[in-house]
Structures are given as structure tokens and as C-alpha cells.
Amino acid sequence: MPADVVIVGGGGVGSSVAYHLTARPDFSGKVVVVERDPSYATASTALSAGGVRQQFSTPENIRLSLYGAHFIRDIGRLLEVEGDRPDINFIEGGYLFLASASGAPVLEANHALQKREGADNTLLDPTALKTRFPWLAIDGLALGSLGLSMEGWFDPYGLLQALKRKARAQGVTYVTDTAVGLERSGERISAVTLASGERIAGRWIVNAAGPHAGKLAAMAGLDLPVVPRKRFVYVFDCREKLAPRVPLLIDPSGVWVRTEGAGYIGGISPPEDQDPDCEDLEISYDLWEDIVWPTLAERIPAFEAVKLQRAWAGHYDYNTLDQNGIIGAHPDVPNFLLANGFSGHGIQQAPATGRAIAELICVGRFTTIDLTRFGYERIRRGEPLTELNVV
Ligand SMILES: Cc1cc2nc3c(=O)[nH]c(=O)nc-3n(C[C@H](O)[C@H](O)[C@H](O)COP(=O)(O)OP(=O)(O)OC[C@H]3O[C@@H](n4cnc5c(N)ncnc54)[C@H](O)[C@@H]3O)c2cc1C
Numbered sequence: 001m002p003a004d005v006v007i008v009g010g011g012g013v014g015s016s017v018a019y020h021l022t023a024r025p026d027f028s029g030k031v032v033v034v035e036r037d038p039s040y041a042t043a044s045t046a047l048s049a050g051g052v053r054q055q056f057s058t059p060e061n062i063r064l065s066l067y068g069a070h071f072i073r074d075i076g077r078l079l080e081v082e083g084d085r086p087d088i089n090f091i092e093g094g095y096l097f098l099a100s101a102s103g104a105p106v107l108e109a110n111h112a113l114q115k116r117e118g119a120d121n122t123l124l125d126p127t128a129l130k131t132r133f134p135w136l137a138i139d140g141l142a143l144g145s146l147g148l149s150m151e152g153w154f155d156p157y158g159l160l161q162a163l164k165r166k167a168r169a170q171g172v173t174y175v176t177d178t179a180v181g182l183e184r185s186g187e188r189i190s191a192v193t194l195a196s197g198e199r200i201a202g203r204w205i206v207n208a209a210g211p212h213a214g215k216l217a218a219m220a221g222l223d224l225p226v227v228p229r230k231r232f233v234y235v236f237d238c239r240e241k242l243a244p245r246v247p248l249l250i251d252p253s254g255v256w257v258r259t260e261g262a263g264y265i266g267g268i269s270p271p272e273d274q275d276p277d278c279e280d281l282e283i284s285y286d287l288w289e290d291i292v293w294p295t296l297a298e299r300i301p302a303f304e305a306v307k308l309q310r311a312w313a314g315h316y317d318y319n320t321l322d323q324n325g326i327i328g329a330h331p332d333v334p335n336f337l338l339a340n341g342f343s344g345h346g347i348q349q350a351p352a353t354g355r356a357i358a359e360l361i362c363v364g365r366f367t368t369i370d371l372t373r374f375g376y377e378r379i380r381r382g383e384p385l386t387e388l389n390v391v
Pocket residue numbers: 008009010011012013014034035036037040042043044045046047048049050051052177178179180208209210211212216231232233313314315316317339340342343344345346347348349
């Protein structure tokens with residue numbers, strides 16, 4: 001089965017590439033998406049917390065996520081199929097980054113950059129924090145940064161399904177199979193071979209394999225530092241009803257929490273030395289007992305009386321160099337396009353990443369957000385593009 005573009009991985013990123021490509025009037029080729037598991041039971045997208053924010057320290061991340069927020073706001077119109085308008089429950093509840101005295105200058109510098117880039121957020125001193133959020137313990141806090149609009153959370157699985165449905169309506173073919181090989185001769189990958197024995201030839205091959213992107217690249221003899229790293233999300237109820245709603249709050253310790261329906265979800269990313277590459281999805285309840293819950297109860301005293309309802313685990317598509325996306329052609333194999341390594345912020349950046357890959361295929365360069373710095377070259381040079389606000 002020949003195609004113009006073969007996308008390996010039909011999660012949020014792969015489906016966004018498929019949608020953006022086929023939405024362009026200057027593209028008329030055939031697009032095939034190879035997805036091994038259409039239930040998406042273990043896909044990063046389906047297990048994501050679905051947050052979108054502009055509170056980053058890297059201009060490209062702010063721009064990528066701002067496009068994501070606009071896209072999500074307008075999703076009903078953009079991804080309508082036969083009069084059916086998707087609704088992915090975008091709640092613009094804001095992110096609230098909290099800083100101690102040592103972290104305050106960074107928060108201030110980030111805030112200035114975010115405002116220049118068009119983000120809508122405000123700095124709050126401890127008194128203003130307490131006035132706005134009476135349930136918050138302000139001990140040890142020097143500053144907070146609160147998103148006022150275009151930040152919050154949405155249904156990530158809903159976004160994936162809406163992108164996929166629209167991509168299909170625009171002529172994209174989804175094939176249920178596993179890519180097991182990439183046929184490479186010199187500077188080109190000519191085909192993807194599948195577990196079924198089939199082979200799909202393509203002019204462009206897109207790596208959208210999420211946490212397994214490193215493994216896919218290795219099939220062409222290429223090194224890509226993207227691995228699965230496990231993250232837990234704890235779902236809990238609190239007897240006391242907190243008003244106003246808890247935004248996506250990030251404590252200086254790294255523990256995060258937000259409102260989810262009538263309850264809450266929260267978690268923490270472990271330190272690098274306790275964060276092995278990991279294939280399983282077994283849940284650690286010790287992390288909840290020993291770190292997440294006690295930290296939350298200090299920051300929001302009402303959380304001393306909570307009931308853990310359940311928890312889930314998912315894999316970040318973790319870029320071990322700098323936890324930022326790797327977007328663009330592989331320099332050794334220019335028809336192999338990378339859309340990988342977003343770590344904890346990939347679903348909000350899926351819309352802009354899909355648009356960027358479509359620009360590379362149709363125009364040969366980025367025409368909206370210049371993502372040159374997100375290219376593979378930094379990986380080769382071993383020069384991280386450090387993002388200070390990783391969650
Ligand atoms: C717990 C958790 C919380 C998160 N919270 C947020 C958040 O708040 N905000 C945010 O923006 N991001 C968040 N993320 C990150 C975000 O979910 C990911 O960055 C994003 O979903 C990656 O999308 P993807 O399409 O690249 O990967 P995936 O959704 O994993 O899709 C990749 C697909 O490729 C398929 N595949 C892989 N290998 C092959 C192969 N060889 N052949 C065929 N198919 C293959 C897989 O089956 C999979 O469906 C979170 C992630 C987790 C785990």
C-alpha cells in the first residue's frame with residue numbers, strides 16, 4: 001500500500017499531524033496512520049491529565065501551547081464532522097505556580113516573558129494569594145503566578161478522538177498494525193514494515209510513536225533519546241468543599257493538584273535519579289502516602305481529611321536530554337520527521353506540532369512558529385534547551 005505520508009502512532013500527536021496535513025488546500029496526497037492499539041489503553045494521550053498552560057520559560061513552548069489553547073477553544077468549529085461538533089470540556093481554571101523566596105525571581109522573569117508572548121496571567125503576593133484563595137496556606141511562599149484565561153484542562157482522549165474523526169473525514173486511512181521495521185537506504189526511509197507482514201511505502205515517514213519514539217527511530221539505526229517514564233495520578237475527594245475552585249496548583253516542592261469534577265487529582269514527578277525508564281503501569285501508593293498527600297495537606301489544610309478514590313499510571317514520552325519536544329526532520333534522514341519527546345506537556349502541544357509537521361511537508365520550512373531550536377541538532381550537540389517549568 002503506497003502513501004505519500006506514513007505516520008507511525010495515531011495518538012494525539014499523530015492524529016494532529018494527519019488532520020493538519022489534510023486540512024491544507026496545498027496538500028492532496030495520501031496519508032496512512034499506523035496505530036497498533038485503537039483502544040489507546042496505554043497511550044500517553046489517553047492517560048494524560050489534559051492540562052494546557054502558557055506558564056513556560058521557553059518562548060517556543062509558550063507559542064506552541066497558546067496555539068493549543070486557541071485550537072481547543074475553537075474545537076467545535078474546527079473539527080466538526082457532518083454537523084457533529086466535538087466538545088472536550090475545556091475548563092479555563094488556570095495554573096497557579098507557587099514560589100518560595102528563592103524561586104520568586106524566576107517566576108517574575110517567566111511572567112515578563114509570558115506576557116510579552118501574549119499569555120494572560122498575573123503575579124500575586126502572599127496577601128493577594130490568601131485573599132483570592134482562602135483555603136491556601138501561604139507559609140514559605142513569596143509569590144504566585146496565576147493564569148487568568150487560556151489555561152486549564154480538557155479531555156485529552158476527547159481531543160484525540162475528535163482529531164482522528166476529522167482526519168478520517170478528510171480522507172486519512174488508519175491501519176491497525178504494529179510498525180516493526182523501517183526500510184532505510186542511506187539518507188532515506190522508503191517504507192514501514194508491519195507485524196502483519198505488510199509494507200507501506202511512503203515519501204515521508206512521521207515518528208509519532210509517543211513514549212516508544214526512541215524504539216521506532218532505532219529501527220532505522222537512529223538514536224533518539226525518548227523513553228517511557230512512569231507518572232501517577234491520584235484521584236481523591238475532600239469532605240470540605242473549597243471555594244473558589246482549586247486551579248492547577250504547583251507547589252514549590254513540585255507536587256501538583258487540581259479540581260477534577262467534584263473531587264481532585266494530584267501527583268508529582270520524581271527526581272531524575274529515582275525516575276527509571278519503565279514499561280509497566282503498576283501504581284505506587286507509597287508515593288501518595290509519603291509525599292503527595294502530606295505535602296498537599298500542608299499547602300491546603302482542608303486536604304488533611306481526604307479520601308483516595310483511585311489512581312492511574314501513564315508514561316511520559318520523556319526526552320532525557322531536556323524534556324522538550326523534538327520537532328523536525330532527522331538531519332541524517334531528511335524524510336523522517338520527528339514529533340516526539342514532549343514529556344509532560346505533549347497533548348497541549350499536539351495541535352501546534354501537527355501544524356508544524358504539515359508545514360515542513362508542504363512548504364519545506366516552519367511558516368507559523370519557528371521551531372528550529374526544537375530540532376534534532378541540539379540532541380546531536382548534546383546541548384539541552386532547558387525549560388524551567390517542567391511538571
Ligand atoms: C500521567 C500523565 C499526565 C500528563 N499530563 C499532561 C498534561 O497535563 N498536559 C500535557 O500537555 N501533556 C500531559 N502529558 C503528556 C502527554 O500526554 C503526551 O506528551 C502526549 O499525549 C503524547 O502524545 P503522542 O501522540 O505523542 O503519544 P501517545 O498518545 O502515546 O500515542 C502514540 C501512539 O503510538 C502507538 N505506537 C507506538 N509504537 C508503535 C508502533 N511501533 N507501531 C504502531 N503504533 C505504535 C501507540 O500505540 C500510541 O497510541 C501527560 C502524560 C501522562 C502519562
